Amino acid sequence: MRVLIATCEVDYAGRLSAHLPMAKRLVMVKSDGSVSIHSDGGAYKPLNWMGAPCSIEVENRDPDDDLAQVWTVTNRGSDTLRIAIAEVEADQTYDLGVDPGLEKDGVEKHLQELLAAHPQSLRDDLSLVQREYYTAIGPVDLLCRAKTGQYVAVEVKRRGEIDGVEQLTRYLELMRRDPLLSTVEGIFAAQLIKPQARTLAKDRGIDCVTVDYDHLRGIEPDDDRLF
Amino acid sequence: MRVLIATCEVDYAGRLSAHLPMAKRLVMVKSDGSVSIHSDGGAYKPLNWMGAPCSIEVENRDPDDDLAQVWTVTNRGSDTLRIAIAEVEADQTYDLGVDPGLEKDGVEKHLQELLAAHPQSLRDDLSLVQREYYTAIGPVDLLCRAKTGQYVAVEVKRRGEIDGVEQLTRYLELMRRDPLLSTVEGIFAAQLIKPQARTLAKDRGIDCVTVDYDHLRGIEPDDDRLF
DNA sequence: GTGTCCATTTCGAGG
DNA sequence: CCTCGAAGTGGACAC
Numbered sequence: 001m002r003v004l005i006a007t008c009e010v011d012y013a014g015r016l017s018a019h020l021p022m023a024k025r026l027v028m029v030k031s032d033g034s035v036s037i038h039s040d041g042g043a044y045k046p047l048n049w050m051g052a053p054c055s056i057e058v059e060n061r062d063p064d065d066d067l068a069q070v071w072t073v074t075n076r077g078s079d080t081l082r083i084a085i086a087e088v089e090a091d092q093t094y095d096l097g098v099d100p101g102l103e104k105d106g107v108e109k110h111l112q113e114l115l116a117a118h119p120q121s122l123r124d125d126l127s128l129v130q131r132e133y134y135t136a137i138g139p140v141d142l143l144c145r146a147k148t149g150q151y152v153a154v155e156v157k158r159r160g161e162i163d164g165v166e167q168l169t170r171y172l173e174l175m176r177r178d179p180l181l182s183t184v185e186g187i188f189a190a191q192l193i194k195p196q197a198r199t200l201a202k203d204r205g206i207d208c209v210t211v212d213y214d215h216l217r218g219i220e221p222d223d224d225r226l227f
Numbered sequence: 228m229r230v231l232i233a234t235c236e237v238d239y240a241g242r243l244s245a246h247l248p249m250a251k252r253l254v255m256v257k258s259d260g261s262v263s264i265h266s267d268g269g270a271y272k273p274l275n276w277m278g279a280p281c282s283i284e285v286e287n288r289d290p291d292d293d294l295a296q297v298w299t300v301t302n303r304g305s306d307t308l309r310i311a312i313a314e315v316e317a318d319q320t321y322d323l324g325v326d327p328g329l330e331k332d333g334v335e336k337h338l339q340e341l342l343a344a345h346p347q348s349l350r351d352d353l354s355l356v357q358r359e360y361y362t363a364i365g366p367v368d369l370l371c372r373a374k375t376g377q378y379v380a381v382e383v384k385r386r387g388e389i390d391g392v393e394q395l396t397r398y399l400e401l402m403r404r405d406p407l408l409s410t411v412e413g414i415f416a417a418q419l420i421k422p423q424a425r426t427l428a429k430d431r432g433i434d435c436v437t438v439d440y441d442h443l444r445g446i447e448p449d450d451d452r453l454f
Numbered sequence: 455g456t457g458t459c460c461a462t463t464t465c466g467a468g469g
Numbered sequence: 470c471c472t473c474g475a476a477g478t479g480g481a482c483a484c
Contacts, residue, residue: 100248107477163393243477
């Protein structure tokens with residue numbers, strides 16, 4: 001990885017056009033060729049960038065020139081990033097090796113697994129029919145069945161917002177065209193459900209259930225005998 | 228801005244849990260206190276980060292210890308980022324000043340402005356009633372009216388996908404409850420419309436129009452006399 | 455502050 | 470390869 005601190009002006013032309021006036025910034029060049037230009041503020045997102053794969057062409061200018069170097073970064077498409085460097089304050093290259101990678105825990109998939117193992121925590125008369133039940137327009141997170149035989153489709157979200165309700169509505173609409181599932185009900189399950197989503201769900205006849213991730217994770221298989 | 232190259236192990240606990248094994252990485256500390264940890268690959272997104280506002284507490288360890296320093300970064304919520312540093316290869320601080328900022332051209336807002344100025348390019352009998360017409364659930368990009376008096380709601384996207392059709396559908400459903408707008412029609416306008424979105428729009432009785440940004444931008448005010 | 459929507463979103467999974 | 474959905478999404482803007 002190469003890290004420059006340089007006074008530069010940047011122009012991007014591609015999916016949109018963008019311009020950065022001359023100022024001192026950090027330029028990061030990764031070993032895959034990707035380039036990102038960071039300022040000393042804002043979030044982690046760079047001001048400008050070019051993702052890999054791309055190629056960098058460097059043009060050196062005369063010492064008398066206002067510009068020391070001009071980089072032209074292009075990718076396979078028609079995107080172009082032009083970095084005009086007036087002055088370089090630092091230029092270091094480091095060998096970081098390959099990163100062993102990030103391990104995550106607590107995302108939607110995990111929540112879905114826990115609910116698939118304990119559908120009673122959604123409603124005590126439910127049992128699992130299938131996880132990732134495939135419809136023509138996408139997979140329903142959980143398909144369950146009540147003791148009465150009634151089918152129930154469950155959409156699982158980490159945070160319950162309007163989009164999730166729309167998604168479940170589409171699934172329900174499609175599933176109900178199948179005679180076997182003509183009366184399928186919907187449950188919208190999330191760790192936190194926003195009021196707007198709750199309102200829309202109610203309007204659509206969909207039940208909302210908030211789930212406690214930590215509590216679910218604490219349920220040991222042995223605890224099932226309590227039912 | 229402070230830039231470290233350090234062999235470190237990182238743990239994040241907050242909206243999820245995440246762990247990074249010991250490896251050499253770049254640690255960027257911005258003057259607002261935000262921290263991001265980058266590897267030498269992937270896109271611009273860091274492996275882990277903590278956005279401002281946050282505070283950093285540094286604990287120095289014994290020289291004999293396996294760890295040189297342990298940073299604990301916390302924000303106002305309950306998020307915690309723990310950076311355990313075994314070895315520091317580089318540690319530089321630079322004064323970058325405040326960035327003059329990015330100027331963009333070609334995003335959805337511009338497309339919306341151009342279409343507001345030339346609604347005939349969507350359908351030749353349309354004139355603009357209002358841009359950003361506010362409904363209770365969000366703003367409709369363009370509200371237009373045909374020569375017959377018929378109202379037309381337009382949703383503008385850079386790329387037309389299913390979400391955009393859902394969005395316009397929600398607006399239409401709500402607007403039609405208003406007697407004045409009870410027959411409002413919908414137009415889905417984008418530079419590129421994906422087949423699934425086109426199919427869904429057709430099913431909902433919504434017209435699709437693909438628009439050419441460069442061509443629209445080329446229409447001079449004088450050209451209007453051609454109508 | 456909350457709510458909604460855009461983004462050069464990035465990222466990953468699945469067909 | 471594309472398509473779709475999730476993200477610690479982040480960021481802007483209106484209410």
